[in-house]
Amino acid sequence: MPATLAELAEVPAASSRTDALAILSEQAASRLPDLVPVRNARMAATPFTFYRGAAAVMAADLAATPNSGIRTQLCGDAHLSNFGMYFTPERRMVFDLNDFDETYPGPFEWDVKRLAASFVVAAREDGFDDAEARKVAKRVARAYRKSIARSVGKSTLECWYARIDTDQVLAELGEKLDTAAVERTRKGLEKARHRDxxxxxxxxxxxxxxxxxxxxxxxxxxxxxxxxxxxxxxxxxxxxxxxxxxxxxxxxxxxxxxxxxxxxxxxxxxxxxxxxxxxxxxxxxxxxxxxxxxxxxxxxxxxxxxxxxxxxxxxxxxxxxxxxxxxxxxxxxxxxxxxxxxxxxxxxxxxxxxxxxxLRDGKGSVVIEALEPAGLEMYAKLCGRTLAQAHARTAQRHAIAEYVGRTKEFDDAIADFAMGYAELNVGDHAALVAAIADGRMPSETL
Known part of the structure; x- marks a missing residue:
């Protein structure tokens, strides 16, 4: 049976999960031995860097929770740092998903959950309290839900050709953020334009x-x-x-x-x-x-x-x-x-x-650490909208829109999941730090 919206909030019990370090060690077996310590060091730096490297850990956790049963093409690793700017073949600068190493069909909400939880982890790292972190995660889900709802009213070709122009994004930011934040974004955009x-x-x-x-x-x-x-x-x-x-x-x-x-x-x-x-x-x-x-x-x-x-x-x-x-x-x-x-x-x-x-074609990304709560909330809205746009390019947009509905129940469930999963991530990060300290996991900082 498909999960109810309320069931989407469930996170796996810590006692029933596959050990995160065991998953990382299994991945290490197929990697270059001299670089595995580098990977461990980078993941151990902060809870957010751990989250970035732990797509396999979260995939196992998502598989252990109720799902919608609505399968579409997924990014597979839709955390907030895997969104950014790049040049299209027509030399327009757009904002979109930009990492697809883990792309694969699966329940649509797996992407939404990974994105929302990444914002909670990042918000806590930036010193936001739980209320602010949950608000940002809820903004991801709300933007996704509303964008998917809009896609149903568009033609198939309109959904396929839809894109987010960075100049449009900058104009929207200028209306809602302070001058310093907009200027930082503008400078980042100009820097990206020269990355070729x-x-x-x-x-x-x-x-x-x-x-x-x-x-x-x-x-x-x-x-x-x-x-x-x-x-x-x-x-x-x-x-x-x-x-x-x-x-x-x-x-x-x-x-x-x-x-x-x-x-x-x-x-x-x-x-x-x-x-x-x-x-x-x-x-x-x-x-x-x-x-x-x-x-x-x-x-x-x-x-x-x-x-x-x-x-x-x-x-x-x-x-x-x-x-x-x-x-x-x-x-x-x-x-x-x-x-x-x-x-x-x-x-x-x-x-x-x-x-x-x-290697480089106008690629750039937002410096998350520099964003205040209002800025991070705006970025959450942008990423949620962008993810919905990517999912809306498939025929499943109608089923997704019907499932998420037009109330805040979906938003609350995703936000609750994100808060709970961020706690699991903190524990996994601490376990890696401890394993490095006692020599069970190799580490090398460059």
Whole structure:
């Protein structure tokens, strides 16, 4: 039976949960051993950084609670830091979901719950009291509910083409926030507009005798030849060329022709994020005409979604990179033209799946720590609306709108869940800190 709205507030009892550290240790088995301590250190920094890296922990918890039975395409890791700005192919700056490593079909409210709980965790970290934190979580749910309700009155194509322009967001913020907050947002937007491959070249490379080389900053950024040795590095260079050719076949024909104008120059391993640390992530420098015409691609390992084992009869993918790409294209208002996938043999001889995208294309995010209660509440509304817009691109918007209804019952249930789950997260974070302190979990701060 589908859960009632009131039942959505339930959180699993602490005594019945799968141990969070056991889940993290299971994930570590498939990751680069030298980077697992880095991941643990980043997650241990604060309750919020733990939450960011604990998508697998929350997936197990969500699966143990009543659900709506309404399945749609999920982001799978819809916490507040996975929303942000980027350029569309038409060079418009939009605000949207921007991380899909865990995308997979599942009960729609799993995304809403992860988003709302992330705001509670962040609000507490910023010193907000429980009443303020709950208000922000409730704002997420209310914005989601109202946006989904509006989507039912729109045509299918209107829902598909809907997008949130950052200039529009800035105008809305200007009406409700103080001048200093708006100015910080404006500066962040301008900074994002200049984050592209040319900017990446200036930050990540050194130029020697007219040739660009990726900088060495181990273990966060390590050129391939330094990581593997010259002989092995040269071999992997050739393999990467082949893998980029396979990736090219995953692109639409017009983008293949665009990509064909670039030549592979060099690659490096780059550590990214919190939860992703330890998975294989490469950056590849390609050049078009000359050094003024660079393209930086990120090739990021795609493992099975953390949701997959918890969703009965879910789809099976022959390539997890393709899962990420197809989920992203389904949920985003506009996606990177270079978004694609491939698989190949890694230096250790294991075949792994990857998805590929531009490393930087106007990407930027809000500095949550700088937001006052009013600002965080506005951001919660924006993210809730954005998530609803992503879900509304599917046929399930009608069923979701009918389920959540037009009263505050859904909002209250999600807010109650978020408050309860934030408490579980505090305990899990403390357990990781303790395990690092007594040597059960390795840690290395960079």
């Amino acid at each position: 491959s040319v900017h990446a070249l200036s930050k990540l490379c050194v130029i020697v005798d007219g040739v660009a080389h990726i900088r060495s900053d181990p273990p966060l950024l390590v050129p391939l030849h330094e990581l593997l040795g010259d002989a092995a590095g040269e071999l992997v260079d050739h393999q990467l060329t082949d893998r980029l050719a396979e990736y090219r076949e995953s692109l639409p024909h017009n983008t293949r022709e665009l990509f064909a104008q670039y030549t592979f120059e060099e690659a490096a391993r780059k550590v990214v994020g919190v939860g992703s640390v330890g998975t294989r992530a490469w950056i590849a420098l390609l050049l078009g005409r000359d050094l003024t015409d660079p393209l930086f691609l990120q090739m990021k390992e795609a493992q099975q979604s953390v949701l997959a084992k918890h969703v009965p009869d879910g789809p099976v993918y022959d390539n997890q990179g393709r899962r990420v790409v197809e989920g992203q294209r389904m949920m985003q208002a506009a996606s990177d033209v270079f978004l694609g996938w491939q698989s190949g043999v890694d230096p250790d001889g294991v075949v792994r799946d990857f998805y590929v995208r531009q």
